[in-house]
Amino acid sequence: xxxxxxxxxxxxxxxxxxxxxxxxxxxxxxxxxxxxxxxxxxxxxxxxxxxxxxxxxxxxxxxxxxxxxxxxxxxxxxxxxxxxxxxxxxxxxxxxxxxxxxxxxxxxxxxxxxxxxxxxxxxxxxxxxxxxxxxxxxxxxxxxxxxxxxxxxxxxxxxxxxxxxxxxxxxxxxxxxxxxxxxxx
Amino acid sequence: xxxxxxxxxxxxxxxxxxxxxxxxxxxxxxxxxxxxxxxxxxxxxxxxxxxxxxxxxxxxxxxxxxxxxxxxxxxxxxxxxxxxxxxxxxxxxxxxxxxxxxxxxxxxxxxxxxxxxxxxxxxxxxxxxxxxxxxxxxxxxxxxxxxxxxxxxxxxxxxxxxxxxxxxxxxxxxxxxxxxxxxxxxxxxxxxxxxxxxxxxxxxxxxxxxxxxxxxxxxxxxxxxxxxxxxxxxxxxxxxxxxxxxxxxxxxxxxxxxxxxxxxxxxxxxxxxxxxxxxxxxxxxxxxxxxxxxxxxxxxxxxxxxxxxxxxxxxxxxxxxxxxxxxxxxxxxxxxxxxxxxxxxxxxxxxxxxxxxxxxxxxxxxxxxxxxxxxxxxxxxxxxxxxxxxxxxxxxxxxxxxxxxxxxxxxxxxxxxxxxxxxxxxxxxxxxxxxxxxxxxxxxxxxxxxxxxxxxxxxxxxxxxxxxxxxxxxxxxxxxxxxxxxxxxxxxxxxxxxxxxxxxxxxxxxxxxxxxxxxxxxxxxxxxxxxxxxxxxxxxxxxxxxxxxxxxxxxxxxxxxxxxxxx
Numbered sequence: 154x155x156x157x158x159x160x161x162x163x164x165x166x167x168x169x170x171x172x173x174x175x176x177x178x179x180x181x182x183x184x185x186x187x188x189x190x191x192x193x194x195x196x197x198x199x200x201x202x203x204x205x206x207x208x209x210x211x212x213x214x215x216x217x218x219x220x221x222x223x224x225x226x227x228x229x230x231x232x233x234x235x236x237x238x239x240x241x242x243x244x245x246x247x248x249x250x251x252x253x254x255x256x257x258x259x260x261x262x263x264x265x266x267x268x269x270x271x272x273x274x275x276x277x278x279x280x281x282x283x284x285x286x287x288x289x290x291x292x293x294x295x296x297x298x299x300x301x302x303x304x305x306x307x308x309x310x311x312x313x314x315x316x317x318x319x320x321x322x323x324x325x326x327x328x329x330x331x332x333x334x335x336x337x338x
Numbered sequence: 339x340x341x342x343x344x345x346x347x348x349x350x351x352x353x354x355x356x357x358x359x360x361x362x363x364x365x366x367x368x369x370x371x372x373x374x375x376x377x378x379x380x381x382x383x384x385x386x387x388x389x390x391x392x393x394x395x396x397x398x399x400x401x402x403x404x405x406x407x408x409x410x411x412x413x414x415x416x417x418x419x420x421x422x423x424x425x426x427x428x429x430x431x432x433x434x435x436x437x438x439x440x441x442x443x444x445x446x447x448x449x450x451x452x453x454x455x456x457x458x459x460x461x462x463x464x465x466x467x468x469x470x471x472x473x474x475x476x477x478x479x480x481x482x483x484x485x486x487x488x489x490x491x492x493x494x495x496x497x498x499x500x501x502x503x504x505x506x507x508x509x510x511x512x513x514x515x516x517x518x519x520x521x522x523x524x525x526x527x528x529x530x531x532x533x534x535x536x537x538x539x540x541x542x543x544x545x546x547x548x549x550x551x552x553x554x555x556x557x558x559x560x561x562x563x564x565x566x567x568x569x570x571x572x573x574x575x576x577x578x579x580x581x582x583x584x585x586x587x588x589x590x591x592x593x594x595x596x597x598x599x600x601x602x603x604x605x606x607x608x609x610x611x612x613x614x615x616x617x618x619x620x621x622x623x624x625x626x627x628x629x630x631x632x633x634x635x636x637x638x639x640x641x642x643x644x645x646x647x648x649x650x651x652x653x654x655x656x657x658x659x660x661x662x663x664x665x666x667x668x669x670x671x672x673x674x675x676x677x678x679x680x681x682x683x684x685x686x687x688x689x690x691x692x693x694x695x696x697x698x699x700x701x702x703x704x705x706x707x708x709x710x711x712x713x714x715x716x717x718x719x720x721x722x723x724x725x726x727x728x729x730x731x732x733x734x735x736x737x738x739x740x741x742x743x744x745x746x747x748x749x750x751x752x753x754x755x756x757x758x759x760x761x762x763x764x765x766x767x768x769x770x771x772x773x774x775x776x777x778x779x780x781x782x783x784x785x786x787x788x789x790x791x792x793x794x795x796x797x798x799x800x801x802x803x804x805x806x807x808x809x810x811x812x813x814x815x816x817x818x819x820x821x822x823x824x825x826x827x828x829x830x831x832x833x834x835x836x837x838x839x840x841x842x843x844x845x846x847x848x849x850x851x852x853x854x855x856x857x858x859x860x861x862x863x864x865x866x867x868x869x870x871x872x873x874x875x876x877x878x879x880x881x882x883x884x885x886x887x888x889x890x891x892x893x894x895x896x897x898x899x900x901x902x903x904x905x
């Protein structure tokens with residue numbers, strides 16, 4: 154989680170401003186957001202909303218460019234699960250999501266959203282390892298949908314990638330300088 | 339008998355064109371430019387060029403990034419079988435299967451849209467001439483019936499339609515893929531250029547060229563050039579690709595001779611026993627179901643292969659109890675398409691210092707190289723196939739398995755990956771009498787029209803060809819030095835190529851064919867059929883350019899026959 158966001162959240166949470174350098178220390182981790190779940194995400198309960206929101210940000214975090222939360226990927230995931238999954242698939246996804254809390258509880262006796270950054274990463278690394286042999290694993294579903302949701306969003310396509318809606322030309326073999334950003338389309 | 343409250347004069351034209359897609363647009367242009375008062379009947383709604391609702395929308399501007407919900411997809415169960423036709427960006431161009439039912443004895447994908455311009459708005463735009471070997475093959479091999487025309491009959495008309503439509507491509511001097519009147523070709527990218535070079539080094543029977551496509555690479559008749567957005571199927575606001583709306587219908591309109599009536603579902607063609615001619619057509623209003631009749635001296639059927647065949651089948655009279663022009667019993671038979679979904683792909687770690695700009699709405703073409711001559715003759719199958727495909731450098735969509743999550747994953751996906759290259763084969767399907775469509779008069783659609791039943795499947799020749807289509811693709815990829823070469827042969831159902839054709843074929847003998855060498859119904863000379871239903875064989879090239887040339891040729895003949903009072 155980037156510093157900018159921690160400050161914003163902590164200010165709201167603690168009710169006063171904290172000097173940047175000490176924010177993380179004071180908070181002791183990424184206490185999940187105090188912001189309320191948007192009403193239209195009616196398929197998610199509060200915990201599920203915050204859990205998915207945090208997971209998307211762990212998968213594609215804000216760095217020097219925006220991350221999954223900035224692109225509201227959680228809302229995209231809500232649409233996907235609500236309108237594009239059968240009831241059976243929905244049940245599998247929600248059952249899969251419960252594993253995050255179960256593992257957080259087992260390892261740290263907390264809910265996933267109450268873990269600090271290091272703890273979250275540990276759980277996610279564990280999940281990623283389990284997912285290696287299983288394409289249908291909840292981690293793989295979340296990862297894939299987060300990637301698609303992020304890079305097809307306006308934030309992802311225009312602020313993180315290079316968006317070129319009307320190229321005007323086709324150049325099939327131009328010089329590429331290492332580090333140049335990929336096209337969004 | 340006549341249902342119009344208006345006088346007969348008001349609904350009488352010189353020519354009626356049924357359908358406004360690729361061939362109907364050409365019929366309208368040619369007939370009206372040659373002075374005929376021409377009525378175009380289109381069963382779908384009116385669309386004006388430029389009124390393309392999704393043309394400038396971004397992925398995030400539409401619900402669910404363009405994907406239709408499971409609930410809405412229920413309306414497009416068959417139309418979505420291509421995998422690329424149904425999304426928020428295109429769904430308004432395709433019929434709802436729940437409104438437009440048809441039946442399949444064996445799986446058949448009948449993918450279509452009803453609106454002014456028809457499938458000329460959504461077509462793949464690849465444009466290839468047929469060659470002499472395509473026109474002589476049936477006779478030479480004793481398959482079905484002989485074509486009544488040869489390449490030389492169509493060559494000047496290919497010149498003519500290419501010059502107007504605007505086809506970009508490269509002349510290569512190939513016997514099996516004749517040169518044309520092309521606009522400047524689009525560019526090959528690094529990996530395609532490499533495959534081309536390696537093919538030249540490794541094979542003397544096959545080569546790679548840039549796709550020949552109906553896109554303007556130079557401005558033409560108030561149409562703009564291709565902007566390389568690759569959002570073609572949404573409708574092009576620049577008019578950069580050929581469509582009836584951007585090209586032929588505007589040309590017909592300026593003559594002052596064109597009338598367009600939309601929402602007019604043609605029920606049948608009216609036959610006059612005394613003159614032994616068609617006198618007009620009967621149509622239903624799509625909204626009110628009101629029946630109307632329109633009259634003309636000459637009728638062009640361009641309602642698409644299945645549409646035209648259905649109309650002819652439904653045009654019953656004492657003279658034609660089994661459908662107009664069906665003395666031969668071949669109407670509805672000999673259905674063809676191009677079979678595909680088979681090929682190979684590979685990757686290269688070369689060209690890491692090269693990238694592309696723009697989204698070229700076109701790929702490469704590897705023209706047919708089997709059964710061209712004695713040296714390329716195959717034991718297991720006759721005819722041949724061509725490859726379409728291309729190379730690209732992978733973007734964020736690629737799977738970066740080694741990075742599970744976090745800043746490094748994000749960083750990695752924001753930079754291009756390896757170059758990949760793929761080949762997809764399109765093969766010829768032979769005409770078989772028992773590959774057929776027919777009408778079910780017990781099951782009517784909501785307009786009271788009989789519904790279509792398809793009974794078509796691939797046979798031995800196509801199945802043997804598919805093995806070679808796959809293996810040769812891998813052979814080419816390997817000869818080009820690509821790595822991780824993988825082959826595929828996935829679902830193909832008849833019709834999925836959206837090149838359905840052949841159900842009212844041309845031929846020399848009225849006993850075995852529906853149309854003569856001028857696309858006239860043998861027994862009803864003032865009815866012309868110039869859409870895909872007229873095809874006597876399928877070749878392996880994309881067929882629309884040939885429909886254009888046949889239509890312009892037939893329209894020219896029709897007008898000269900009218901002048902001679904032969905019709």
